[in-house]
Amino acid sequence: MEEKIVAMPRIGDKAPEFTAVTTQGPINFPKDYAGQWVILFSHPADFTPVCTSEFMTFATMEDQFAKANCKLVGLSVDGLFSHIAWLRTIKEKIQYKGMKDVEVKFPLIEDITMEVAHKYGMMQPGESATKAVRAVFFIDPKGIIRAVIYYPLSLGRNFDEIYRALIAMQTADAFQVATPADWRPGDEVIVPPAGSCGVAKDRMEAKDPAVTCHDWFFCTKKIDKETVLKTVLKK
Ligand code: BEZ
Secondary structure (H helix, E strand, C coil), X not given: CCCCCCCCCCCCCECCCEEECEECECEEECHHHCCCEEEEEECCCXXXXXXXXXXXXXXXXXXXXXXXXXEEEEEECCCHHXXXXXXHHHHHHCCECCECCCCCCCCEEECCCCHHHHHCCCCCCCCCCCCCCEEEEEECCCCEEEEEEEECCXXXXXXXXXXXXXXXXXXXXXXXXXXXXXXXXXXXXXXXXCCCHHHHHHHHCCCCCCEEEEECCEEEECCCHHHHHHHHCCC
């Protein structure tokens, strides 16, 4: 069979549009999510253990993401009835790491035709011809893809990292800064690089007491945790 070659959506691209049937009714993506962040993520298959652990974890964090103005949308190449049966099993039967009676309230897309999965580069035949890899697309309130993370089938995602990345991008947007390695709210942020020799000189002469420079191109400043959280989280 001829392999379908699809361009993968990249950071900075408009999120590819689609309509789909989900466990929460039909959706028109990304239009229905305008003005909000949305995390579109794929998983390989229903009724599989790693995916079950991921769905339970993500579902228990849904309110936390909602406070950061972010909706969750899942996808696998299974059908709607399989999705419904799996989510019912999770709620009724599965206890895992202190989580039980977990109701997955965010939409799970049925994609038997793999149309959406192909549009988003979630089918990666070197890993599996029939199962989507674990992709995570962060899409901003204007429908632009801002970050993409891919994991193989065997590797369950770190949802704290997904939340950290979301808050870091929102902080970068709100304060016009960048965030260094392992940044968390309350840690120092990176101020934009000096764009002229004059600014580089001022930075090295510590003209702004709020800014600390390790060298002219690497300067940081403090933003309080409370200030970050008050800005990016809804009450
Ligand atoms: C899982 O979710 O457990 C799984 C799915 C596909 C391949 C391997 C593991």
